[in-house]
Amino acid sequence: MPPADPRAGAIYDLGYRAYDGPRLGRRAAVLSLYVFTLRAAFGIGRRPAAKVVPVLVTAFAFIPALIQLGVAALIGSRVEVVAPWNYLGFSEVPVALFCAGAAPEVFGRDLRYRTLALYFSRPLRRQDYALAKSAAFITALAVPTLGPLLLLVIGNGLASEDVPGYLAGHWRELPQSLAAGLLIAAVAGLGSLAIAVHAPRRAHATAAIAAWFLLTLPVAAIIVEVGGGAGRYAAWFSPFDLLYGAALAIFGREPGADSIQGAAGLPIATYLLLALLHAAAALALILRRFQRVQA
């Protein structure tokens, strides 16, 4: 019978020593996975080519805000064309591209390279894995969805002649921007991930996500236009129309008459409720996928 402690009297060489330090457990495992996934979404720790697309697309998402701030500063105009509540209308394409480009990689790499076995044999549970990675992607997506809103709110405040007066009138826009930006990131992010984890190949995932965002826009517009009483509900099922409506609800704005939300005439609060439902359903799909996947 060998001794109870097999380390007793072991010979160590310089290349390997036993580790007696702390083991931080499940919480540290989740945090590490979150950070690793967040870095990977922007290509940090990868070859330079992996950084180009996410960084460029993110930069594009900021351009409307920079133009608005620049114009306001140059001509001192009070005309607010680009605002936090309608910003999604200007950043749809970069947000869709970011999702289509980055979401398939979040879980796809681990499925493709069969890395799941290495994660699941470490101190976390399957749902921890899925939640940590989803949260990381939502955080990454919040850079293009929330970042420009914060830039606008802060920039407008700094540019105004009467900063205390501006703050008194507009302070609500900061929490409202936070809520809207994070909601857009959560719904668009979780929806993209739910599509990606069920697509057999990366290219399929990218195409399906792009279609979910961009093809549904004209389709919903047409159905609302010609569909009459039943057709107006189509405005709920295009993710960008849904999120645009949800942002209006968060900022307490009414839709313009020429917008799809205006044409559909549905209560604006329903967009917010349905957006939250969307996020919950997408998360449930992701969790179910990783509960079942073989590792």
Added chain:
Amino acid sequence: MHVIETAALTRRFGAVTALDALDLAVPPGITGLVGANGAGKSTLIRILLGLLPPTAGAARVLGFDVAEDGPALRQFVGYMPEHDCLPGDVSATEFIAHLARVSGLPAAAARERTAETLRHVGLFEERYREIRGYSTGMKQRAKLAQALVHDPRLLFLDEPTNGLDPAGRDDMLDLVRRTGREFGISIVMASHLLGEIERVCDNVVVIDGGRLLRQGPIAEFTAATGTLAVEIEGDAGPLAAALEARGYPARREGRIILLPADGDAALDAIRDACADLGVGLVRLEHRRQALEDLFRAPQEAADAAR
């Protein structure tokens, strides 16, 4: 004290029974998990890691209940899967340091141990290269490194020599032996290659069709049934008959005669028989085919029953 204990551990996949009421008690040291492909080795390892719930029965690894304490247990075990499992688009350092942190090591310790572990497996020079450029042997070493990086008490290796050439196989087995002997990490190594098990393991667990065939120290298996193989010039028939006449149950395998090795007397008998018959002895070797015999026995029994 055992590192692994199971009681009536059973796993069914639909109508297929992958593990059938397994009672195991594995002591510390290097243990070979032997079985043909499909015998249930990988299923057993996945249950012991808490990756797959058992259908019935219980298992304790390092004192942790695998069904209840999976995350706590997995801080102290390492797992090297059989299949490719490394992403190609990161360097070994980047990825293994990340996995060390997922295993619960603080950042500084993770970096330090990643470098140490990569040196231990012989990948120190290549540690900043993307894994996609690695050879099969280097990938196997990187897979071993990720299993070792958090200094586990117990290591599960599933077919660690898969896909390696003979030299790479020797290197990997040597690494496994050193890891087990010098660092005192208990190892369970699954393999269908009996020679590998004999070379590095202290103990063996033999499973077949999901059932436990035998378990125990490897010495018990190999000592009991040594076999001598004799090859001569020309027809082996007369020599076999001569050995039978001297009281040795000789068995023929083509040109080769096999007989039990019971000490020097058998060697003397072969020498004398060859001298009497005037035949040239081409080869005389000690064959340790004990583990093969373990498989042959049930197979022959099954054939007989048919």
